[in-house]
Structure formats: structure tokens, C-alpha cells
Amino acid sequence: MRVPDQSRPAASSSSPVPDLSDYARQVRQTYRALLRRRIGILGVMGALIAGSVLLDFCLGPSGLSPSALVRTLLHPHDVSAGQSVIVWQIRLPYALMAVCVGAALGLAGAEMQTVLANPLASPFTLGVSAAAAFGASLAIIMGWGIPGVSDAWVVSADAFVFAIGSVLMLDMVSRRRGAGTGTVVLFGIALVFAFHALVSLLQFVANEDALQDLVFWTMGSLTRATWPKLDLLAAACVVVAPLSFRAAWKLTVLRMGEERAASLGVDVPRVRRGALLRVSILSALAVSFVGTIGFVGLVAPHIARRLLGEDHRFYLPGSMLVGALVMSLSSVAARNLLPGVVIPTGIVTALVGIPFFLAIVLRRRGLS
Amino acid sequence: MKTGLLAEHICVHYGRRVVLDDLNVGPFPVGHVSALLGPNGSGKSTLLRAMAGLGESRGTVTLDGQDLSRLSFAQRTRRCIYLPQTLPATVHIQVLESLLAAQHATGWTPAQPEGDAVDGALRMLDVFGIADLAMRYMDELSGGQRQLVGLAQALGRQPDALLLDEPLSALDLHHQFAVMEVLRRETARRGIVTVMVLHDLNIAVRMTDYDVILRDGQIIAAGPPRDVITPDTLRATYDITARVETCSRGLPHVMVDGLS
Ligand SMILES: Nc1ncnc2c1ncn2[C@@H]1O[C@H](COP(=O)(O)OP(=O)(O)OP(=O)(O)O)[C@@H](O)[C@H]1O
Ligand SMILES: [Mg+2]
Numbered sequence: 073m074r075v076p077d078q079s080r081p082a083a084s085s086s087s088p089v090p091d092l093s094d095y096a097r098q099v100r101q102t103y104r105a106l107l108r109r110r111i112g113i114l115g116v117m118g119a120l121i122a123g124s125v126l127l128d129f130c131l132g133p134s135g136l137s138p139s140a141l142v143r144t145l146l147h148p149h150d151v152s153a154g155q156s157v158i159v160w161q162i163r164l165p166y167a168l169m170a171v172c173v174g175a176a177l178g179l180a181g182a183e184m185q186t187v188l189a190n191p192l193a194s195p196f197t198l199g200v201s202a203a204a205a206f207g208a209s210l211a212i213i214m215g216w217g218i219p220g221v222s223d224a225w226v227v228s229a230d231a232f233v234f235a236i237g238s239v240l241m242l243d244m245v246s247r248r249r250g251a252g253t254g255t256v257v258l259f260g261i262a263l264v265f266a267f268h269a270l271v272s273l274l275q276f277v278a279n280e281d282a283l284q285d286l287v288f289w290t291m292g293s294l295t296r297a298t299w300p301k302l303d304l305l306a307a308a309c310v311v312v313a314p315l316s317f318r319a320a321w322k323l324t325v326l327r328m329g330e331e332r333a334a335s336l337g338v339d340v341p342r343v344r345r346g347a348l349l350r351v352s353i354l355s356a357l358a359v360s361f362v363g364t365i366g367f368v369g370l371v372a373p374h375i376a377r378r379l380l381g382e383d384h385r386f387y388l389p390g391s392m393l394v395g396a397l398v399m400s401l402s403s404v405a406a407r408n409l410l411p412g413v414v415i416p417t418g419i420v421t422a423l424v425g426i427p428f429f430l431a432i433v434l435r436r437r438g439l440s
Numbered sequence: 441m442k443t444g445l446l447a448e449h450i451c452v453h454y455g456r457r458v459v460l461d462d463l464n465v466g467p468f469p470v471g472h473v474s475a476l477l478g479p480n481g482s483g484k485s486t487l488l489r490a491m492a493g494l495g496e497s498r499g500t501v502t503l504d505g506q507d508l509s510r511l512s513f514a515q516r517t518r519r520c521i522y523l524p525q526t527l528p529a530t531v532h533i534q535v536l537e538s539l540l541a542a543q544h545a546t547g548w549t550p551a552q553p554e555g556d557a558v559d560g561a562l563r564m565l566d567v568f569g570i571a572d573l574a575m576r577y578m579d580e581l582s583g584g585q586r587q588l589v590g591l592a593q594a595l596g597r598q599p600d601a602l603l604l605d606e607p608l609s610a611l612d613l614h615h616q617f618a619v620m621e622v623l624r625r626e627t628a629r630r631g632i633v634t635v636m637v638l639h640d641l642n643i644a645v646r647m648t649d650y651d652v653i654l655r656d657g658q659i660i661a662a663g664p665p666r667d668v669i670t671p672d673t674l675r676a677t678y679d680i681t682a683r684v685e686t687c688s689r690g691l692p693h694v695m696v697d698g699l700s
Binding site: 334 | 517521523524528533562593
């Protein structure tokens with residue numbers, strides 16, 4: 073519904089004009105319907121994720137029927153040990169990791185794009201993934217670890233340290249007086265090049281085995297999922313997401329322009345710092361556990377924006393869910409595209425994500 | 441006691457460049473619309489921002505006798521709001537939502553005389569004659585329409601002082617007058633202070649009650665428009681030769697004859 077574009081002369085009528093209450097009712101209804109629609113879209117996404125996770129179980133090598141799956145999940149001791157191990161130790165962490173990584177990267181990308189006021193901002197484009205790759209290559213090629221960290225965690229721990237360091241550096245730059253968001257983005261791009269160069273340098277001196285390991289790592293794979301890692305990432309999501317959602321109004325206002333947000337009482341530097349801190353935890357954990365996965369953090373926010381608008385109460389959870397869905401579908405594709413092989417997920421995400429991207433982002437804007 | 445908005449000893453510098461040095465201005469009266477005039481780069485926006493507590497500045501700003509620097513940043517922006525010179529960004533969000541977000545930004549929403557926040561927002565849009573845009577997206581509006589939305593956002597927060605930076609810059613003639621009427625009416629009705637940066641001297645001389653002229657961070661003149669807007673001050677401010685004539689209805693009219 074839309075009242076025709078006849079602007080009522082403002083001065084001639086003292087408010088409220090007689091027909092306003094009628095019109096207000098109409099607008100209120102439309103707005104309610106819109107909110108319901110957005111909640112509906114979030115719900116549908118949630119359902120699609122559930123479906124995709126189920127698909128992840130049922131398709132592919134040693135796939136299970138839904139009934140066998142339910143039996144294994146509910147009564148792990150009634151089924152064969154082999155089946156129980158496959159479900160509990162391989163299939164379940166793998167499928168859930170996809171969801172968590174997607175959600176973490178989707179949320180991180182969404183917040184980054186808002187606080188840096190740049191549609192190209194994402195953990196991948198601003199150097200977090202590159203930093204993680206450098207950390208991982210230190211562990212894989214040089215064998216450097218952090219004292220007290222067990223072998224199983226060395227690569228992830230090194231990757232995490234560098235990933236979080238890179239976001240903290242972005243944060244430091246953003247704190248400098250007079251540094252605009254453009255400066256931060258440029259600095260992030262400089263980080264990408266710097267870490268890529270360092271990784272190449274290490275690759276140049278690496279022996280063949282280590283090189284292969286590293287190349288595989290940088291392709292990003294969910295097969296590295298284990299329960300402890302999954303728990304950690306899920307816990308981070310559960311803690312961080314509500315904090316993001318709480319800042320939703322402030323972030324929405326920030327989208328209207330930095331100066332405007334400040335004049336409306338938003339402490340912009342503080343909101344930006346908080347967001348970057350949340351981004352650093354989520355993106356660093358995600359990339360350090362599964363390797364370089366680039367596409368999701370960049371594209372999920374754009375898809376969410378198109379589907380839900382930029383009211384951050386919906387945009388942030390939407391971006392999380394889109395990320396989770398794209399990752400989960402990618403994980404299904406990764407195991408079913410080529411028979412008998414699990415393709416590294418990082419490769420597949422872009423292939424799965426691009427149709428989404430084209431369908432939604434490049435679609436003509438025929439919005440309500 | 442309502443004594444208006446007073447700024448004393450205001451100093452602002454950008455890096456090494458001092459823009460305002462120990463400036464005293466005001467008090468801007470309650471219930472009346474005041475204008476801040478001056479050439480480009482004279483420090484008008486800088487002064488308004490300093491009074492609103494945005495950016496770094498020194499000096500004291502008092503509103504009705506209360507020192508605003510004692511308030512937290514969020515509280516201060518609730519009492520005294522600055523409307524930036526730039527138009528609201530083209531964001532994919534509905535006009536109605538943008539008003540709600542502006543009200544929620546500090547985690548506190550102004551009490552509405554009747555109805556809820558949506559009613560309040562619609563009333564505000566109606567005041568500026570753009571109620572029909574409520575469900576349109578901000579990135580599908582014209583520049584002037586966005587400027588009106590910005591005004592509705594600011595007034596909808598129910599501040600005690602409105603500092604408007606060139607609020608008419610994108611508006612057509614009809615809307616310039618309509619907005620001035622609205623601002624005069626609402627300022628008087630709510631008993632608030634309204635200060636606006638203007639470049640149109642005829643609007644200033646006809647529709648404001650207290651004017652301040654600024655040049656290079658210095659005050660050239662301050663007081664009632666008829667005293668402030670004179671051929672002498674206009675030459676000193678803008679380097680122009682101008683006359684202030686009285687039109688056939690007895691109202692003042694500024695005519696510019698050329699550069700001096
Ligand atoms: N962020 C900034 N950094 C450095 N100098 C600035 C900055 N903002 C403004 N200035 C300088 O301060 C002076 C006053 O600027 P201000 O924006 O207050 O002018 P103004 O009176 O609002 O002008 P206009 O009518 O063009 O809007 C100008 O000389 C300007 O160059
Ligand atoms: Mg200005």
C-alpha cells in the first residue's frame with residue numbers, strides 16, 4: 073500500500089490531520105505485516121538449514137536413512153559401533169561445524185560491513201584469513217607452536233593468534249585520531265598482501281610434504297572438525313551473537329552516516345570497537361579451525377540485506393542464517409560433487425554461493 | 441528558569457588549525473528560531489557541533505542554566521541535538537524504521553503524548569508533510585525528501601535544543617517556507633531553542649527572531665534580524681553591496697547589488 077505521492081503541504085495543516093488516524097492504522101498494519109514477513113523469512117532459513125543438515129547426513133558415502141540417523145542419535149548403544157562412530161565422530165561434528173562456521177562468518181561480515189561502512193569488508197577481504205593462513209604455515213612448515221599447546225591444536229592455535237592479531241591491528245588503526253573507515257579498509261587490504269607474501273615466502277622454502285599440507289589447509293576444509301573445536305566455536309557464537317543483537321539499533325543508526333549517528337547519541341568509536349572485538353573472536357575461531365573460507369563472510373550480508381533490509385534486528389541474524397545455510401549446502405556439495413572424494417569446502421563455497429549471489433543480489437530491485 | 445542556550449569561551453581546533461578561539465555567543469532565546477549566518481568556512485558547523493558536544497572542544501555550554509558538559513554523551517544528545525549538514529545516507533531501510541532507530545539509538549525512547557513509537561513517528565512525518573513516505577525506502581527518496589526525514593528524526597527525539605545545519609539546503613521554495621513555519625510553530629509550542637544555519641538572508645530576516653553572523657570564527661553581529669542584517673554587516677561579512685528595502689507590505693527584503 074502506498075498513498076500517492078502528493079505531499080501534503082506541511083504548514084497548512086496542524087497535526088494530527090483528521091485522516092491521519094486512518095492512515096496510521098494502515099501503516100501500522102503494513103509495518104506489522106512486514107515484521108511478520110521478516111520473522112517468517114528467518115524461520116524459513118532456519119528450516120532450510122535443518123533440512124540441509126539432514127541432507128548432509130543422508131547423502132553421500134556411508135549415508136544414513138533418516139530413521140537410522142534418529143536411532144543412532146537417540147540410542148547410540150543400540151546400533152553397531154561402526155555406525156555410531158560414523159555418526160557421532162564424523163558426520164555430526166562435520167555437519168554442525170558447517171553451520172557454526174557459516175553463522176560466525178556471516179555475522180562477522182555483517183558487522184564489519186556496517187562499522188567500516190564498506191560493502192567489500194569481510195574477514196577474508198580485510199586480511200583475517202590471510203593472517204590465519206600465515207599462522208598455520210608457521211606451524212606446518214616451521215613447526216613453530218605455542219608452548220603448552222598440544223600437537224592436535226598447534227595449527228589452529230597459531231592461526232588463531234595471527235587472525236586475532238590482524239583484527240586487533242585493524243582496531244588499532246581505527247582508534248587513531250582522524251582515521252576514517254577508508255583508512256581501516258585500506259590497511260586491511262595491505263594486511264592481505266603482506267600476509268600472502270609471507271605465506272608465499274614460507275611456501276618457497278618448504279619441503280614437499282609440508283607444502284602439500286599447507287596448500288590443503290588454505291583450501292579450507294570441514295573435515296578438520298572435532299568436538300572440542302565445535303564446542304568452542306558454538307560457545308563463541310552463543311556468547312557473541314546476543315551482544316551483537318543488543319547493539320542492533322545503534323548499528324542501524326550508524327548506517328545512516330557516522331556524523332548522524334554521533335549526533336543521535338551513538339558513541340561511534342565505542343560501537344566500532346565493540347563490533348571489531350566480536351568480529352575478531354568469531355572470524356579468528358572460524359578460520360583457524362577450518363582454514364580459508366572466503367566467500368561466505370562477504371556475500372551472506374549482501375543476501376541478508378536484500379531479503380530483510382538493513383534494520384539490524386533482522387539483518388544481523390539474517391546474515392548469520394544465510395551464512396550457515398550457504399556453508400551447510402556447501403558441505404553437502406563438497407561430499408557429493410565428485411564420487412568418493414570430499415572436496416575442500418573452501419573451494420565449494422564459492423561455487424555454491426555464486427548462484428545464490430546472482431539470484432538475489434543481482435536481481436532487479438523490485439522491492440515492495 | 442528558561443534562559444536559553446549560551447556558549448562561552450568556545451575553542452575548537454582541527455589539528456593545528458584554530459577555527460574558534462574563545463568565542464562567546466548567545467543566549468539563543470527559548471521559544472524562538474535563531475539563525476546562524478556567515479560565509480563558507482566561517483565556522484558555523486563547527487560552532488553547532490561544539491554546542492552539541494560532538495568532537496573535541498573547550499568551553500562551557502549551558503541550556504536553561506544547566507551546564508551540558510555535566511551530562512553523559514547520550515543524555516546530552518537527548519537534550520540538545522545536532523542535525524548534520526549532509527543528508528541522511530541512502531540506506532535500504534524504511535522511513536518509518538529510520539525514525540524508530542533514531543529514537544532508539546540511545547536505548548531510551550521519548551514518551552509519546554498518545555499512542556506508541558509508531559504513532560509518534562507518523563505524527564512527526566505528518567508535521568513535515570511526508571506521512572505518505574512512511575513505508576518507502578530511504579534509498580528510493582529524493583534528496584529533499586531525505587532532508588525532511590532527517591528533520592523528522594531530529595524533532596522526533598523531542599530535544600530541548602535543536603541545532604540544524606542548513607536544514608533547507610535541498611528543499612524547494614514551498615518546503616523551505618513550510619519547514620520554517622513548522623519550526624517556528626513547534627519551537628514556540630514546545631518552548632525549545634532552535635538554532636539554524638542559513639544562507640538565505642531573506643528567510644533569516646523575515647522568519648527568525650535572533651541572528652548571529654560569523655566570519656572567520658569571529659562574531660560580526662548578533663541580535664534581532666533587523667539590527668543584524670544591514671548593508672554594513674553584509675559588506676563586512678560577505679564582501680557584497682546590498683540594500684535592505686521595505687517591500688510594499690512593509691516587510692524587509694535584502695537586495696544584492698554586486699560584489700564590493
Ligand atoms: N574535519 C576538519 N578538519 C580540518 N579542518 C576543518 C574540518 N572541518 C572544518 N574545517 C575547517 O574549519 C573551518 C570552519 O569549517 P565549518 O565547517 O565550521 O564551516 P561552515 O561555516 O560550516 O561552512 P559552510 O557554510 O561551507 O558549511 C573551515 O576553514 C574548514 O576548512
Ligand atoms: Mg557548514
